[in-house]
Amino acid sequence: MAENKWTVNFxxxxxxxxxxxxxxxxxxxxxxxxxxxxAVERIWAFHDRTLTxxxxxxxxxxxxxxxxxxxxxxxxxxxAIQSITRNGGTVRVEPLRNFPVVSDLVVDMGKMYTRLEQxxxxxxxxxxxxxxxxxxxxxxxxxxxxxLERLVDCIECGMCxxxxxxxxxxxxxxxxAVLAGAxxxxxxxxxxxxxxLVDSSDGVWRCHSAxxxxxxxxxxxxxxxRIMDLRKQVVKERFKRIYG
Amino acid sequence: xxxxAKTEPNSPRNFLxxxxxxxxxxxxxxFALNRLTAIGLTFYLFLHLGVLSTLARGPEAYGSFLQLIxxxxxxxxxxxxxxxGLYHGLNGIRIVLTSxxxxxxxxxxxxxxxxxxxxxxxxxxxxRMFTV
Amino acid sequence: xxxxxSVPKTGENVWIWLLKIVTGVLVIALLFTHLVxxxxxxxxxxxxxxxxxxxxxxxxxxxxxxxxxxxxVSHALVGTRSIVLDLNPSxxxxxxxxxxxxxxxxxxxxxxxxxxxxxxxxx
Numbered sequence: 001m002a003e004n005k006w007t008v009n010f011x012x013x014x015x016x017x018x019x020x021x022x023x024x025x026x027x028x029x030x031x032x033x034x035x036x037x038x039a040v041e042r043i044w045a046f047h048d049r050t051l052t053x054x055x056x057x058x059x060x061x062x063x064x065x066x067x068x069x070x071x072x073x074x075x076x077x078x079x080a081i082q083s084i085t086r087n088g089g090t091v092r093v094e095p096l097r098n099f100p101v102v103s104d105l106v107v108d109m110g111k112m113y114t115r116l117e118q119x120x121x122x123x124x125x126x127x128x129x130x131x132x133x134x135x136x137x138x139x140x141x142x143x144x145x146x147x148l149e150r151l152v153d154c155i156e157c158g159m160c161x162x163x164x165x166x167x168x169x170x171x172x173x174x175x176x177a178v179l180a181g182a183x184x185x186x187x188x189x190x191x192x193x194x195x196x197l198v199d200s201s202d203g204v205w206r207c208h209s210a211x212x213x214x215x216x217x218x219x220x221x222x223x224x225x226r227i228m229d230l231r232k233q234v235v236k237e238r239f240k241r242i243y244g
Numbered sequence: 245x246x247x248x249a250k251t252e253p254n255s256p257r258n259f260l261x262x263x264x265x266x267x268x269x270x271x272x273x274x275f276a277l278n279r280l281t282a283i284g285l286t287f288y289l290f291l292h293l294g295v296l297s298t299l300a301r302g303p304e305a306y307g308s309f310l311q312l313i314x315x316x317x318x319x320x321x322x323x324x325x326x327x328x329g330l331y332h333g334l335n336g337i338r339i340v341l342t343s344x345x346x347x348x349x350x351x352x353x354x355x356x357x358x359x360x361x362x363x364x365x366x367x368x369x370x371x372r373m374f375t376v
Numbered sequence: 377x378x379x380x381x382s383v384p385k386t387g388e389n390v391w392i393w394l395l396k397i398v399t400g401v402l403v404i405a406l407l408f409t410h411l412v413x414x415x416x417x418x419x420x421x422x423x424x425x426x427x428x429x430x431x432x433x434x435x436x437x438x439x440x441x442x443x444x445x446x447x448x449v450s451h452a453l454v455g456t457r458s459i460v461l462d463l464n465p466s467x468x469x470x471x472x473x474x475x476x477x478x479x480x481x482x483x484x485x486x487x488x489x490x491x492x493x494x495x496x497x498x499x
Contacts, residue, residue, distance in 0.1 A: 021248045071267030098253050168261045170464035171254035201461055205393045209339045211271030211351055225348045256463035286452045300494045303425035336400045
């Protein structure tokens with residue numbers, strides 16, 4: 001197999017502490033079928049050991065390597081260089097939007113994790129509960145066996161929150177990942193506190209239907225549909241609480 | 245090579261980014277245009293209500309107002325309002341439908357169809373407004 | 377840094393959101409009606425003062441226009457409030473904005489009713 005090598009310029013976002021951010025360009029020799037994370041890793045290994053970035057599984061299940069590649073949220077471990085540029089091209093790599101930057105390409109996702117926990121985010125579901133991606137609703141089959149489980153689709157990568165226009169201007173919006181998590185848990189399985197959390201101006205009613213979350217989700221979670229479904233769940237729960 | 249702007253995440257100062265839909269998908273364009281037309285139409289609404297006060301000042305006031313709005317600047321402004329209204333109303337239908345869980349998997353196609361309708365409507369109105 | 381509030385902000389709830397959506401749909405219907413009736417009554421446009429007086433003297437028309445005013449102003453102001461909410465105002469600031477929006481809304485409707493009265497009385 002002939003080794004087809006490209007030269008691609010990687011414009012990497014750099015920011016340390018409270019200093020001014022800047023782009024640093026590294027001309028890298030890469031194979032076109034390599035992934036963006038491979039290039040970032042080689043930049044760190046052979047060019048600049050001060051570059052900070054997150055990565056773990058390298059096969060799109062851990063959600064660690066989410067970054068903006070040429071302006072769009074991508075899991076860099078499955079974004080092939082040839083899918084976003086050509087020989088001699090430039091790839092701009094920036095951290096996720098709407099999260100505070102800790103250092104270079106690493107952002108602080110603490111708030112998202114806390115909120116996911118607050119809404120009772122489930123990490124596994126019984127097999128029979130997993131709906132197809134574009135389904136119009138989750139049917140709960142309470143009688144079925146719950147022995148076999150699988151991991152839920154959401155890998156907590158935070159890309160949906162980065163793509164959403166609402167957290168641009170407010171830190172309080174729960175965000176697609178969290179609302180999708182609440183929907184998936186089901187409000188009828190949740191406490192009054194969770195209901196109050198999602199039935200608020202920082203919950204389901206803040207969504208402006210931009211659908212960017214669904215557009216960038218690498219895992220078919222479909223957070224936008226889940227937010228709309230959660231609205232229905234909220235109305236249902238409120239009715240139940242009034243009429244018993 | 246451009247220098248990235250230092251941004252604070254989640255700050256109201258980022259509001260201009262609502263209207264920056266570069267590299268984003270159609271849904272963000274839909275949102276950005278919806279918000280832009282909303283602001284424009286709100287200004288127009290109160291302007292419209294305001295100028296109607298000429299009706300309270302008698303036929304001469306109303307007459308001279310009607311003369312004023314014949315000028316090209318005003319006609320063009322009215323055209324912008326028509327375009328904004330068409331877009332905002334049609335996209336609004338998409339938002340109502342998807343908010344109630346209808347056609348959510350097809351929201352992108354719905355946007356393209358309604359946007360096309362808005363364009364067609366604008367062309368029709370444009371022709372009627374600019375040809376006497 | 378976590379700033380979790382013990383009580384969620386209730387700046388917008390299902391009712392306000394529903395108001396936005398319902399008035400939005402009604403605006404489409406009323407705007408259409410407004411333009412069609414305008415055109416039916418005066419195909420060349422309401423180009424003289426007397427035409428406007430005659431137009432508004434029809435009680436059905438006056439009712440339609442008043443409903444349109446209430447609905448469209450509500451939609452515009454609730455929408456404006458949504459944009460303000462996106463900017464994460466403090467509780468105090470939000471209350472101030474609410475007061476201003478309510479004032480503008482009521483003033484607009486009062487002004488509209490007054491205006492129609494004045495015009496009709498010229499007939």
